[in-house]
Amino acid sequence: MDVSCPQCGNPNLDVDAANNVVYCKKCGFAVQVDPATGNVTPISQGGGAGAAPVAGPAPAQAGGAAKGKILGLDSVTVFLAGEALLAIMLFSMPEVLDFAAFAVFSGVWFLYYLWHH
Secondary structure (H helix, E strand, O other), X not given: OOOOOOOOOOOOOEEXXXXXXXXXXXXXXXXXXXXXXXXXXXXXXXXXXXXXOOOOOOOOOOOOOOOOEEOOEEHHHHHHHHHHHHHHHHHHOOOOOOHHHHHHHHHHHHHHHHHHO
């Protein structure tokens, strides 16, 4: 696994495959991952030393979109689709989108991607 704990930075996260829980033994941070949808539900925000994760599901996350998602899609996918659309417009409709406008729109789109990533 190439993901580290967002609370303490521990690169050695443990996985409880039976409960679909990923947790950090160092600080107690834990999330439950739905394998069908990839949705993540926080169980413990961590902060304690060696706290074990709760086995049951946690309450639903209150409002707001999941980090790294745009319209329910991965932000990288949305960014690449937008860049492809801009490139197609640049080459197929040069009277509508010249290279300078392409560069500006591409830069703004990149900043939007960074904000959601």
